[in-house]
Amino acid sequence: MRMNKKIFDKIRFFIFLIGLAMSMAACSGKEAVLLEDSDLVREQGLDEEKTGFPAAEKESAKQVEESTLFVHICGEVEKPGVYELPEGSRVYEAVEEAGGFTEDAAADYVNLAQILEDGWKVEIPSKEEQTEVFAGIADDGRVDINTAAKEELLTLPGIGESRAESIIAYREKSGGFSRIEDIMKVEGIKEGMFAKMKDKICVRGVR
Known part of the structure; x- marks a missing residue:
């Protein structure tokens, strides 16, 4: 019986040691996780200190910036200027941002369905300017x-x-x-x- 008791005490001691070791390992794991979280917080805090907002928001802002474009619209619109528009916008949307056409705008001259590109300048001509541009072109x-101006004559064959x-x-x-x-x-x-050119030229009033 004494021998059995000694063996039993040794077994209890070993179980205690194993439990203690497992407990220490668990604490070390938690500490490592806390350290990683702390490093992450410090890293994000550094980004926030530099930029004014956390890294995640910084990335989101970058995506927003890349999905917009700037165009300069001038001429016969109510509010000429530079406007920021979503990527893929069309000319009619730029005109709307600029307050729409003026009464003198040659609206039919403009391709309102044209897709805009960043940095474009869109100039809306007046009706008078359109008439001058096409003075050498019949209806x-x-x-x-x-x-016809020289540039218009150059469109003729030969x-x-x-x-x-x-x-x-x-x-x-x-x-x-x-x-x-x-x-x-x-x-x-x-x-x-x-x-080669007779069907492409005219004298006003002559068919």
Whole structure:
């Protein structure tokens, strides 16, 4: 019986040691977790000290910044200026932000469905400016050889810089063309070239 009691006491002692070891290990694990949390708090605190808001909010703000764009809208709008819009916005949304068109705006000239890009300048012309721009273009899209600017003449088949200047010089000297066939009086323009452009030119009032 004495021997059994000694063995029993030893077993109890070993169980005590095992329990103590497990308890110490558990405490060490909790301490490690607390230390990790403390490091995380200090790290976030450092970000907050530098930026004014925690790291998570900083990342969120960065995403918001990347999803917007800035455009400059001017001309015939009520409130010209630079506006911040969501990425993927279209011209009509920029016009709305700027208070809408003025009464003199050439609204039909603008492609309101165009998707905007960051840094764009959108200029809304007046009705008078639109008329000046298209002074050399008839309603059906043909080029009026009596009023067309050099840039408009360059859109015609076979017309380069030199021939465009010759057309302008001829009409200024002669007082203009009375019919489209008269363009063949300009040096360098013959029947073959006229045949390619005759459906693309006009003299106002002449079909």
